[in-house]
Amino acid sequence: xxxxxxxxxxxxxxxxxxxxxxxxxxxxxxxxxxxxxxxxxxxxxxxxxxxxxxxxxxxxxxxxxxxxxxxxxxxxxxxxxxxxxxxxxxxxxxxxxxxxxxxxxxxxxxxxxxxxxxxxxxxxxxxxxxxxxxxxxxxxxxxxxxxxxxxxxxxxxxxxxxxxxxxxxxxxxxxxxxxxxxxxxxxxxxxxxxxxxxxxxxxxxxxxxxxxxxxxxxxxxxxxxxxxxxxxxxxxxxxxxxxxxxxxxxxxxxxxxxxxxxxxxxxxxxxxxxxxxxxxxxxxxxxxxxxxxxxxxxxxxxxxxxxxxxxxxxxxxxxxxxxxxxxxxxxxxxxxxxxxxxxxxxxxxxxxxxxxxxxxxxxxxxxxxxxxxxxxxxxxxxxxxxxxxxxxxxxxx
Numbered sequence: 303x304x305x306x307x308x309x310x311x312x313x314x315x316x317x318x319x320x321x322x323x324x325x326x327x328x329x330x331x332x333x334x335x336x337x338x339x340x341x342x343x344x345x346x347x348x349x350x351x352x353x354x355x356x357x358x359x360x361x362x363x364x365x366x367x368x369x370x371x372x373x374x375x376x377x378x379x380x381x382x383x384x385x386x387x388x389x390x391x392x393x394x395x396x397x398x399x400x401x402x403x404x405x406x407x408x409x410x411x412x413x414x415x416x417x418x419x420x421x422x423x424x425x426x427x428x429x430x431x432x433x434x435x436x437x438x439x440x441x442x443x444x445x446x447x448x449x450x451x452x453x454x455x456x457x458x459x460x461x462x463x464x465x466x467x468x469x470x471x472x473x474x475x476x477x478x479x480x481x482x483x484x485x486x487x488x489x490x491x492x493x494x495x496x497x498x499x500x501x502x503x504x505x506x507x508x509x510x511x512x513x514x515x516x517x518x519x520x521x522x523x524x525x526x527x528x529x530x531x532x533x534x535x536x537x538x539x540x541x542x543x544x545x546x547x548x549x550x551x552x553x554x555x556x557x558x559x560x561x562x563x564x565x566x567x568x569x570x571x572x573x574x575x576x577x578x579x580x581x582x583x584x585x586x587x588x589x590x591x592x593x594x595x596x597x598x599x600x601x602x603x604x605x606x607x608x609x610x611x612x613x614x615x616x617x618x619x620x621x622x623x624x625x626x627x628x629x630x631x632x633x634x635x636x637x638x639x640x641x642x643x644x645x646x647x648x649x650x651x652x653x654x655x656x657x658x659x660x661x662x663x664x665x666x667x668x669x670x671x672x673x674x675x676x677x678x679x680x681x682x683x684x685x686x687x688x689x690x691x692x693x694x695x696x697x698x699x
Contacts, residue, residue: 308574308578309573309574309577309578311570311573311574311604311607312611313604313607313608314608314611314612316611316612316615319615320385323382324381324382324385327365327378327382327385327386327389328385328389330363330364331363331365331385331386331389331390332389332392332393334359334360334363335389335390335392335393335394335397336393338356338359338360339356339393339394339397340393340394340663342356343393343394343396343397343522343666344660344661344663344666346521346522347521347522347660347666348521348660350515350517350521350522350524351522351524352396352400352473352522352523352524353522356397357400357431358431360397360400360401360431361429361430361431364376365378365386365401365405366401366404366405366409366428366429366430366431367405367409367425367428367429368382368383368386368401368405368406369382369383370405370409370410370413370425370429372425373413373421373422373425373426373429374425374426374429374430375409375425375429379618379622380559380618380621380622380626381615381618381619381621381622383405383406383560383563383618384559384560384562384563384614384617384618385563385618386401387401387402387560387561387563387564387567388563388564388566388567388570388614389567390564390567391563391564391565391566391567391568391670392567392568392570392571393567393571394522394666394670395519395520395522395564395568395666395667395670395671395673395674396520396521396522396523396670397522397523398564398567399472399520399523400472400473400523402557402560402561402564403435403436403437403472403473404428404431404434404435406556406557406560407435407436407437407481407553407557408428408435408436408437408477408479408481409424409425409428409429409435410553410556410557411437411481411494411541411553412424412425412428412435412481412496412541413425414543414549414552414553414556415494415541415542415543415544415549416541416542416543417541417542417543420496420538420541420542424479424496428479433478433479434473434476434477434478434479435477435478435479435480435481436471436472436473436474436476436477436479436480436481436526437471437472437481438468438471438474438480438481438482438483438528439451439468439483439550440468440469440470440471441453441466441467441468441469442467442469442527448550449492449547449550451466451483451484451485451492452466452467452485453465453466453467453468453482453483453484453485453530454466454484454485454486454487455484455485455486455487455493455495455535455540456486456487456488457486457487457488457537458534460536460537461534461535461536461537462495462534462535462536462537462539462540463532463533463534463535464482464484464495464497464508464530464532464533464534464535465530465531465532465533466482466484466529466530467527467528467529467530468482468526468527468528469514469525469527469528470514470525470677471511471525471526471527471528472523472524472525472526473523473524473525473526474511474525474526474527474528475511475512475513475524475526475528476524478498478499479496479497479498479499480496480497480498480509480528481494481495481496481497481541482494482495482496482497482530482535483495483550491545491546491547492546492547492549492550493540493541493544493545493546493549494540494541494544494549495535495539495540495541496535496539496540496541497509497533497535497539498539506533506534506535507533507534508530508531508532508533508534509528509530509533510528510529510530510531511526511527511528511529512526512527513525513526514526514527518669518672519669519670519671519672519673520669520670520673521669551628554678554679555628555631557678558628558631558632558634558635558678558679559614559617559618559621559626559630559631559634559635561635561639561674561677561678562610562613562614562617562634562635562637562638562639563614563618563638564674565610565638565639565641565642565643565671565674565675566607566610566611566614566638566642568642568646568667568670568671568674569606569607569610569638569641569642569645569646570607571663571664571667572645572646572649572650572664572667572668573603573604573607573645573649575649575653575662575663575664576600576603576648576649576652576653576664577591577600579652579653579656579662580596580600580652583653583654583656590652596652599648599651599652600652603645603648603649606641606644606645607641607645609637609641610637610638610641610642613633613634613637613638614634614638617630617631617634628687629687629688629691632679632684632687632688633684633688635678635679635681635684636681636684636685636688639671639674639675639681640675640681642671642674643668643671643672643674643675646664646667646668646671647668649664649667649668650664650665650668683698686698
């Protein structure tokens with residue numbers, strides 16, 4: 303789904319269906335990636351930290367808030383939201399994650415579940431990246447079965463008192479606005495509470511977050527282990543329309559197909575890199591692209607990439623029409639993340655030992671795909687959702 307590339311990775315001319323606004327969005331993000339991200343991303347990958355200095359330029363792209371309308375957000379179509387994820391991930395998965403968490407999970411939760419006053423309170427500053435948000439759902443003992451989360455909230459006067467733990471929370475140790483999902487002791491329902499930093503920039507008493515170290519993937523963005531003990535959150539910070547775990551599902555169903563677009567971005571870069579490398583790498587007197595096994599591999603990579611593009615494009619169109627089902631989003635996430643993971647591995651393989659070097663970028667995309675393959679529902683979970691749709695029988699509780 304590219305416009306003018308030395309490598310033709312848009313074999314079925316899917317870009318023909320994009321209008322000039324869509325194409326300009328791609329060009330704008332690609333320019334940002336090439337000038338602001340790629341020159342420094344490997345350095346920060348080794349540091350396992352994020353280059354926060356790029357955030358002002360990222361805010362200037364006019365993409366933060368993606369599909370949200372009003373409150374300083376761009377009101378992009380769902381197709382355009384996918385294109386944003388594809389182009390950011392084509393540069394780096396962690397940079398895409400910043401936007402995915404900020405726009406899709408944090409801002410998306412406030413937009414869907416907040417009152418008008420709550421949206422006006424937080425969304426405009428988040429759209430400018432003046433406030434960084436995070437989404438605290440996953441717990442140490444509850445990933446795929448997040449419905450069983452154990453964090454609790456108890457009403458005490460004009461505050462809720464929260465207790466619990468969260469894990470793998472992107473920027474949970476840095477965020478200004480932290481959305482914490484907890485079970486209300488009064489009715490047993492899971493609800494969303496917004497915790498804010500104090501005016502001096504510190505976290506309220508009872509909130510402790512520490513970056514998880516030792517990751518092999520998405521090293522440019524840090525996730526946090528969070529513990530909160532008798533954490534007081536004002537009553538006015540419970541999102542007004544948050545009433546049950548179904549609200550969590552609604553948020554994730556909105557963002558799941560965008561994860562497929564991210565996977566497409568990783569795959570696109572790796573396919574193009576593999577073609578370029580094999581045409582230039584000479585072994586036994588000829589470019590390795592001239593050998594049958596290499597051509598077979600490239601042909602199958604392009605076939606899979608084309609299938610990924612068609613699924614993502616159609617998912618975006620269906621979502622804009624309000625017709626994308628949860629099961630269709632699950633299929634997109636399951637198929638595209640799995641095929642992208644394999645394609646990135648094959649690209650690394652074709653580049654031999656050079657594929658392991660950060661300077662060639664493919665290894666970074668490959669390890670990032672290990673994360674994409676896991677979050678917002680593993681392929682196992684997505685396949686069970688599809689299995690229930692196909693057979694009418696649920697193989698899980």
